Amino acid sequence: MSSQDTPEENLPAEPPHGTDAEIAPSDALVPDPGLPPHLPRRQDIDERAAKRSERAVAGLFTLSMLATIGFIAGFVAIDVDKIIYVWPIGHISALNFTLGCTLGIALFAIGAGAVHWARTLMSDEEVVDERHPIEAPPEVRQRVIQDFRKGAGESQFGRRKLIRNTMFGALALVPLSGVVLLRDLGPLPGDKLRHTLWAKGKLLINQNTNEPMKPSDITVGSLTFAKPDGLEETAEDFQEQIAKAALMIVRLEPEDIKDKRELEWGHEGIVAFSKICTHVGCPISLYEQQTHHVLCPCHQSTFDLADGARVIFGPAGHALPQLRISVNSDGYLEALGDFTEPVGPSFWERG
The missing domain is CATH 2.102.10.10 (Rieske [2Fe-2S] iron-sulphur domain)
Structure with a gap:
């Protein structure tokens, strides 16, 4: 039987109006639900938990400082020709292994400390700000300054002096690793x-x-x-x-x-x-x-x-x-x- 002879009852039926099969217009899409309600963290309501987080962050920064000192000490004390066995790597240079481990720990501890500080003690409340022209009006600039000051206060940077001081110490010592490596470029020329x-x-x-x-x-x-x-x-x-x-x-x-x-x-x-x-x-x-x-x-x-x-x-x-x-x-x-x-x-x- 040809397609021209196909009876109408055998053709697929059109979906009825008003059903889920009909494509919804763009204005019928699910609306933006907005931000979920803010839930306080344990550190926000328990000062003892906040102190524990503070000590943890300070401990990571302190670990970074100790690792940097270990990097410098290893560079000075370990013979460049010394070989050690490290499982499962095998036989490797003791100097390279020490420098790699200490520098890696120093950098990781700074990053981990900063992340832990941000997740537990800094403000985690999301703020929505509508897009605005590049040239901000004076009231917007004033609001930005106020928001900055508010954020600085909420970060507890001034209050948590232990974190602040140990962070400065870690950031100040880490560049010494690069300075020490410059010494390995070759022998000093002296008066040659x-x-x-x-x-x-x-x-x-x-x-x-x-x-x-x-x-x-x-x-x-x-x-x-x-x-x-x-x-x-x-x-x-x-x-x-x-x-x-x-x-x-x-x-x-x-x-x-x-x-x-x-x-x-x-x-x-x-x-x-x-x-x-x-x-x-x-x-x-x-x-x-x-x-x-x-x-x-x-x-x-x-x-x-x-x-x-x-x-x-x-x-x-x-x-x-x-x-x-x-x-x-x-x-x-x-x-x-x-x-x-x-x-x-x-x-x-x-x-």
């Missing part, structure tokens, strides 16, 4: 930044030929790189030492040298300056013969070698340090001491 391998009597060795240098080896307008005698490229600390001791040698006409000290610290117009740029420590290698300028290729700091290697352009903060040189009895160029100031970039305690 202020000294190089140059010393009185050290021969100037040509870095290209690895031979001592004589004044006759250096022509006017040339740029030569030198290292101190005894520093070999096969040395384990070669890169560390050459980064401070690298030297560039130029020969100028004595009458072209403007700085009196530069002339006295050189030999017949031959002057020696640090090769390390005083901006971020890049090696200087570009020399302009006609102007006696050297250029750092990294950030274009420019130094005038005829005027004490002072900065004439770029971000470098001060002139290149000069090494005092002379000629020994064998006719070779030698240093008369170390640099009189630290080489390379500036640092905050630089003299």
Whole structure:
């Protein structure tokens, strides 16, 4: 039988009006029931319960302080190579385990104390505030101030001095963990930044030929790189030492040298300056013969070698340090001491 022949009694009947099957209009939805009635907590009506909560919160903050002290003590006292067995983890570093546990307890105790304080002692009454324009009228601003003062009073921050003081102590001690970790970034430099391998009597060795240098080896307008005698490229600390001791040698006409000290610290117009740029420590290698300028290729700091290697352009903060040189009895160029100031970039305690 085709669908056109289907009798009307076999078609699904329409739901009667007024039944649950009919979709209700939007204005017939369940109304907002509003906030439930506020029920006081035990701490709100029993001061002894409030005191217990206060002691619990203070205890958590105190635990945080003790854990922070334990973090610092463990960092100082435990050997970095000590290994312990912790079930079920296995063999781990005693230092890492101690630092992780103490710092975790310190942070957790502060959070748990704050949550317990908010749930048991601070006001838990919900307040409904209708949305308002961004620019609040004066009466609204005044009400906000009053609400803030009321909330501050209800938090019992001023009354619960034990909580307040222990919270301040916990928050003040926790940042010390980060400060202590900074010490683990590496050994302190001491005075290593202020000294190089140059010393009185050290021969100037040509870095290209690895031979001592004589004044006759250096022509006017040339740029030569030198290292101190005894520093070999096969040395384990070669890169560390050459980064401070690298030297560039130029020969100028004595009458072209403007700085009196530069002339006295050189030999017949031959002057020696640090090769390390005083901006971020890049090696200087570009020399302009006609102007006696050297250029750092990294950030274009420019130094005038005829005027004490002072900065004439770029971000470098001060002139290149000069090494005092002379000629020994064998006719070779030698240093008369170390640099009189630290080489390379500036640092905050630089003299």
